[in-house]
Every structure is written in structure tokens, then in C-alpha cells.
Amino acid sequence: MAPxxxxxxxxxxxxxxxxxxxxxxxxxxxxxxxxxxxxSANGLYRPSTPPGLPPPSASRKPSKLSxxxxxxxxxxxxxxxxVVLSNAGLRVESYGTGTQVRLPGKSAMEPRIFKFxxxxxxxxxxxxxxxxxxxxxxxxGVLQLCKRGASVKVGIYIIHTHTCTLSQSLKRFFFKHTMSxxxxxxxxxxxxxxxxxxxxxxxxxxxxxxxxxxxxxERIYDAVVEDLQTxxxxxxxxxxxVICLDTKDNPHEAKLQGRVALELCWLLEQTEDLDSExxxxxxxxxxxxxxHTQIKVxxxxxxx
Numbered sequence: 001m002a003p004x005x006x007x008x009x010x011x012x013x014x015x016x017x018x019x020x021x022x023x024x025x026x027x028x029x030x031x032x033x034x035x036x037x038x039x040s041a042n043g044l045y046r047p048s049t050p051p052g053l054p055p056p057s058a059s060r061k062p063s064k065l066s067x068x069x070x071x072x073x074x075x076x077x078x079x080x081x082x083v084v085l086s087n088a089g090l091r092v093e094s095y096g097t098g099t100q101v102r103l104p105g106k107s108a109m110e111p112r113i114f115k116f117x118x119x120x121x122x123x124x125x126x127x128x129x130x131x132x133x134x135x136x137x138x139x140x141g142v143l144q145l146c147k148r149g150a151s152v153k154v155g156i157y158i159i160h161t162h163t164c165t166l167s168q169s170l171k172r173f174f175f176k177h178t179m180s181x182x183x184x185x186x187x188x189x190x191x192x193x194x195x196x197x198x199x200x201x202x203x204x205x206x207x208x209x210x211x212x213x214x215x216x217x218e219r220i221y222d223a224v225v226e227d228l229q230t231x232x233x234x235x236x237x238x239x240x241x242v243i244c245l246d247t248k249d250n251p252h253e254a255k256l257q258g259r260v261a262l263e264l265c266w267l268l269e270q271t272e273d274l275d276s277e278x279x280x281x282x283x284x285x286x287x288x289x290x291x292h293t294q295i296k297v298x299x300x301x302x303x304x
Contacts, residue, residue: 074196077216080254095199120149153194228302244298
């Protein structure tokens with residue numbers, strides 16, 4: 001549930017994907033110290049990588065389309081699809097449409113509720129506040145979902161403090177989750193743990209980046225379509241394909257449908273003309289899926 005590019009109104013805030021380790025300068029952290037070189041954490045030497053750029057055949061072709069995945073709380077179904085699509089090399093961001101993030105509690109009448117924007121790590125620590133709570137939420141799988149969300153939605157932001165004019169809410173978002181921020185004239189690099197994102201609260205320029213949006217329940221599909229139809233049209237007035245893959249809200253079904261979503265998204269990724277090919281492709285996809293599993297697929301083209 002690849003790092004995304006959140007939209008902010010200030011041009012002084014820029015998003016960068018997490019840096020990858022240079023294979024020719026490996027530093028492995030062991031305990032409180034670090035060891036430079038080619039020794040891995042288990043003490044075994046790893047082969048060194050030849051210098052220079054990798055051959056063209058080793059590079060992955062960038063994703064042509066941008067995908068959005070949406071469920072209710074942006075913690076189970078949409079996050080499972082987020083992970084699966086991202087691992088396959090597709091550009092993806094995930095969202096929820098609910099009014100709050102609702103997690104299973106100790107009974108059906110006692111769900112654990114958090115506001116959208118609460119970091120996954122903060123939810124994890126709240127749910128694991130006591131040993132008894134930690135054992136319960138480990139058993140029902142909720143802590144694992146929070147941990148996954150915290151590991152998937154991580155961004156690195158460069159803030160130019162000498163030109164940055166952030167809104168108060170954006171300042172609270174950044175500075176609440178950092179140890180310290182220098183006020184020098186040099187850019188400051190900050191790692192921020194992101195949180196469940198609410199679809200309806202996401203700015204239109206960020207929504208418009210998506211070519212395809214996968215909703216994992218019919219009522220969520222309806223909410224996404226209604227939201228797109230009530231937004232002010234943008235200058236580009238771009239088509240967005242909204243697709244429903246109806247999925248029960250439990251980790252097992254989310255894993256199954258995450259792979260179904262990947263199969264569909266790969267077919268859409270390979271189209272030459274998405275807008276003209278998608279309706280027939282989605283219809284054919286449903287017919288093929290119905291031969292071995294009952295799955296309801298809906299498709300509508302919206303414009304923003």
C-alpha cells in the first residue's frame with residue numbers, strides 16, 4: 001500500500017526517490033558500527049560489481065502509464081496492489097476514500113480509528129502500546145499492515161529554507177516528523193514517513209497524473225467516479241480510466257486480487273492507444289477471469 005510524487009503548491013518543495021546504494025561503495029551496518037567494503041551482514045563476502053554503467057539490457061523500461069489504487073482506508077487492499085505493481089516496475093500511488101482510517105479492533109463494535117494523515121508508524125505504536133495489545137494486533141495482522149505501509153510510503157524531500165514559503169499545515173506535516181531542521185541558506189534533506197492518503201483530499205494535479213485508477217469495491221468505485229465528476233476541470237481535461245475489481249476486505253483476498261490487478265495493469269500498460277483499447281480489453285479480461293473465479297469488473301472513463 002516506487003515512491004510517489006505528492007503535489008505541493010510551493011515550488012520550493014521537491015520530491016526525490018530514496019537514494020540507492022552505490023554497489024562500488026557498500027557500507028553494511030553491524031550493531032552500532034559500520035564496515036565498509038564487500039562484506040555482507042552475515043560475514044560473507046559478496047562479489048564486487050564491475051565499474052561503469054550497467055548494460056542497456058539490464059535496465060528496466062520505465063512505466064508508460066501511471067496507476068492509482070484505491071480502497072477504504074489505504075492500508076490493506078490498495079496497499080497490497082501498491083506493493084505488487086511497484087515491485088513490477090509500474091508507477092503507482094495508493095489512496096483511501098473513507099472519512100477515517102478504520103482498523104479491526106478487539107470486537108466488531110470496537111474498531112481502532114485514526115485520521116487520514118496519521119503516519120503508519122504512529123498507528124503501529126498506538127496499537128502496540130501494551131504487550132497485550134501488541135500480541136492481539138500481531139495475531140489479527142493489523143500491525144503487519146501498518147509496518148508494510150510505513151516501509152512503502154517513504155519519500156525524501158529537499159526543502160530550500162531560504163526560499164521556502166510553506167503553509168502552516170504543510171509545515172506541521174514536515175517538521176512533526178523530523179529530528180531537526182537547519183535554517184541555513186543551503187537545502188535541507190528530510191526523510192518523511194508518509195501516511196494513508198485520502199483520495200478526495202488529494203489535489204487535482206496529482207490525481208490527473210494517473211491514467212488508470214483501480215478501485216477494490218463497488219462503493220469505492222462509485223466514490224472515485226463521483227469525486228472526479230464534481231472536481232473543477234483542468235486545462236488538459238485528460239481521460240482517467242476508473243476500474244472496479246470487487247474485493248473482500250481481508251489480507252487473503254487482497255493478495256489474490258493484487259495479482260489480478262497486476263495482470264490487468266500489465267495489459268493496459270502494453271496498449272498503443274489506452275483510450276480506444278481499454279473498454280474492449282477490460283471486457284475481455286473479465287470474460288477470461290470469470291472462467292476460473294467470479295470477479296466483477298466495472299469500467300468508466302472520467303475526465304479531469
